[in-house]
Amino acid sequence: MLFLLLLLASTGNCQVQYVPGQMKNDSCACEVNTNVWLFPAKKYEATLQQVESCDDSLKKLQEQVHRSKQRLPEIHEVVENITGRLEPYQYLHYKGLYSALSLRQLGEELDKLEADINAMSLQVNNDESTKLSKEVQKLRRDVDMMHMADSINMKTVKEKLRYLKNSVESCLSIPKDFKGQQRYCLKGLMMNISAPVITKVSPYGKNIISGSWGQQALADSEGLKNIFWIQPLLHGHLSGNTIRTYQSYEDFMASANHKDFTVALSNVHPNTVEGPSAVLYGEAVYYHCYDSPSICRYDFNNKAVTRVELPGIEKNYRKFPYCYFDCRANSDVDVEVDETGLWVIYATFGSHGNIVVSKLSWDSEAKILNITQTWETRLFKKAASNAFMSCGVLYATRFLDDYHEEVFYAFDTATGKEDNTLALRMEKIGKGVASLSYNPINRQLYMFNDGYLLAYQAHF
Numbered sequence: 001m002l003f004l005l006l007l008l009a010s011t012g013n014c015q016v017q018y019v020p021g022q023m024k025n026d027s028c029a030c031e032v033n034t035n036v037w038l039f040p041a042k043k044y045e046a047t048l049q050q051v052e053s054c055d056d057s058l059k060k061l062q063e064q065v066h067r068s069k070q071r072l073p074e075i076h077e078v079v080e081n082i083t084g085r086l087e088p089y090q091y092l093h094y095k096g097l098y099s100a101l102s103l104r105q106l107g108e109e110l111d112k113l114e115a116d117i118n119a120m121s122l123q124v125n126n127d128e129s130t131k132l133s134k135e136v137q138k139l140r141r142d143v144d145m146m147h148m149a150d151s152i153n154m155k156t157v158k159e160k161l162r163y164l165k166n167s168v169e170s171c172l173s174i175p176k177d178f179k180g181q182q183r184y185c186l187k188g189l190m191m192n193i194s195a196p197v198i199t200k201v202s203p204y205g206k207n208i209i210s211g212s213w214g215q216q217a218l219a220d221s222e223g224l225k226n227i228f229w230i231q232p233l234l235h236g237h238l239s240g241n242t243i244r245t246y247q248s249y250e251d252f253m254a255s256a257n258h259k260d261f262t263v264a265l266s267n268v269h270p271n272t273v274e275g276p277s278a279v280l281y282g283e284a285v286y287y288h289c290y291d292s293p294s295i296c297r298y299d300f301n302n303k304a305v306t307r308v309e310l311p312g313i314e315k316n317y318r319k320f321p322y323c324y325f326d327c328r329a330n331s332d333v334d335v336e337v338d339e340t341g342l343w344v345i346y347a348t349f350g351s352h353g354n355i356v357v358s359k360l361s362w363d364s365e366a367k368i369l370n371i372t373q374t375w376e377t378r379l380f381k382k383a384a385s386n387a388f389m390s391c392g393v394l395y396a397t398r399f400l401d402d403y404h405e406e407v408f409y410a411f412d413t414a415t416g417k418e419d420n421t422l423a424l425r426m427e428k429i430g431k432g433v434a435s436l437s438y439n440p441i442n443r444q445l446y447m448f449n450d451g452y453l454l455a456y457q458a459h460f
C-alpha cells in the first residue's frame with residue numbers, strides 16, 4: 001500500500017497538517033478535517049453584506065426606474081386630460097363666442113345699431129321705430145350685464161342683434177315702396193316653377209360647365225333691349241373676360257349673329273369676371289371682380305369698369321362658395337337682380353358663413369357703385385347649391401338628385417322673416433348648377449346647368 005502525504009496549510013498562522021491517503025480505484029483518497037483552519041468568516045460576512053446592500057440599492061434603483069416608468073404614462077394621462085378639458089374652452093376662444101374681444105365687438109355692433117336706429121327715427125317716426133328703439137335699449141342692458149357676469153347666452157344675444165339689424169334695414173326701405181310696384185309681389189312667396197321653357201346647349205359647348213346667362217333685366221334699357229347674353233368661364237371654369245350678346249331670341253336659339261364684349265385684358269386681370277356671378281342690367285354687366293372682395297360694373301357704352309368693395313369680407317372672398325354636395329369653385333359672390341334692383345349674395349366671417357344679402361346701387365349721375373343696405377340670414381351658404389332674388393325675397397336651392405333642384409328656403413328682406421318649408425322643384429339636365437338668376441321683366445329663372453342653358457317660368 002502506498003502512502004501519500006497531503007500537505008495543507010491554513011491561511012492564518014501557517015499550521016501544517018499531515019493527512020494520510022489511501023489508494024482506492026486507482027486514485028488517492030484522503031479525508032481532510034476542515035475545522036482546523038480559521039475561515040475569514042468576518043471578512044466574508046462583511047463582503048457578503050456589502051454585496052447584499054449593493055443588491056438592495058440596486059433593487060431600489062430598479063424600483064425607482066420601474067416606478068417612474070409607471071408614473072410617466074400617468075403624467076401623460078393627466079396632461080392629456082387637462083388638454084382635453086381645455087379644448088372646448090379653446091374652441092370657444094377661437095370661435096370668439098365668449099372672449100372679452102367678442103364682447104367688445106358686440107358692444108361696437110350695438111353702438112352702430114343704436115346710431116342707425118336714431119338716424120332712422122329721424123326719417124321714419126312710427127310705432128315700429130319706437131319699438132325697435134326699446135328693444136335695442138333692452139339689448140344694451142343685457143350686454144352691459146354680460147360685462148359683469150358671463151351669465152347670458154351670447155348666442156341668443158347675437159341672434160337678437162341680427163334680428164334687430166335686419167329690422168332696421170327693412171324699416172329704412174319701407175318708405176320707398178320696397179316690394180316693388182308689381183302686384184304679384186304682394187301676393188307672397190313664389191308658388192310654383194314651371195318645367196324648362198328654354199333648353200339649349202351653350203354656344204360654347206358642353207365642356208364649358210360654368211358661367212352665367214340670361215336676358216336683359218331692366219325694362220326701359222335702350223340699345224340693349226331684350227338682348228340675350230352669356231358669360232362663360234373659359235379659364236378653368238373659374239374666370240372669364242368675355243360677354244356674348246344676341247339681339248333676339250331667334251339669334252340666341254340659333255347661336256347666330258352674336259356680339260362679343262371683352263371686359264378685361266386677360267383671364268386673370270383685376271377686371272376679369274370671377275365665378276358664375278354675372279348679371280346684365282341696363283347698359284352694364286355686374287359681377288364679382290377677379291381675386292378681390294369687390295363687385296365690378298362693366299359699362300357697354302364707354303367700356304369703363306367701376307367697382308365697390310363688399311363690407312366685411314376683406315381677404316376671405318373664396319371661403320364660402322355654394323356647395324351642398326360638391327362646391328362650385330369661385331361661386332362665393334353672386335350678383336342678382338329683381339323688381340327692386342341689384343343685389344349681392346355672399347357670406348362673411350362675421351355672419352359665421354351664413355348668407356348675407358346686400359343692396360347694390362348705381363348712381364348714374366355721380367358714376368358711383370355703392371352697397372347701401374345689408375341683411376344677415378340664418379342659412380349657411382355652403383348648405384345651398386345656389387340662390388336668387390325675386391320681389392325683395394332671397395330664395396335658395398339645394399341639390400335633390402341628378403335631375404332635380406329644389407327651392408327650399410326664402411328670406412324676405414322686407415320683414416326679416418324666413419321660411420324653410422318651401423319645396424319648389426326644378427327639373428334639370430346636368431348635375432351641377434353654376435348659376436341661377438331671376439329676371440323681373442318676364443319672371444323667368446335662368447340656370448347655367450353644366451353645359452346647358454335652361455329657363456323656367458316662375459308663378460306667384
Ligand SMILES: *[C@@H]1O[C@H](CO)[C@@H](O)[C@H](O)[C@H]1NC(C)=O
Binds near residue numbers: 024025
Ligand atoms: C471504483 O470505480 C468503479 C467504477 O468507476 C465504481 O463503480 C466503484 O464504486 C469504485 N469503488 C470505490 C471503492 O470507490
Ligand SMILES: *[C@@H]1O[C@H](CO)[C@@H](O)[C@H](O)[C@H]1NC(C)=O
Binds near residue numbers: 080081082084085
Ligand atoms: C379627467 O379626469 C377626471 C377626473 O379624474 C374625469 O372625470 C374626466 O372624465 C377626465 N377627462 C378626460 C377628458 O379624460
Ligand SMILES: *[C@@H]1O[C@H](CO)[C@@H](O)[C@H](O)[C@H]1NC(C)=O
Binds near residue numbers: 191192193194
Ligand atoms: C305647379 O305647376 C304644375 C304644372 O303646371 C302643376 O301641375 C302643379 O299643380 C302646380 N303646383 C301648384 C302648387 O300650384
Ligand SMILES: *[C@@H]1O[C@H](CO)[C@@H](O)[C@H](O)[C@H]1NC(C)=O
Binds near residue numbers: 368370371372373
Ligand atoms: C353709400 O351708401 C351709404 C349708405 O346709404 C352712404 O352712407 C354712403 O355715403 C354711400 N357712399 C357713396 C360713396 O355714395
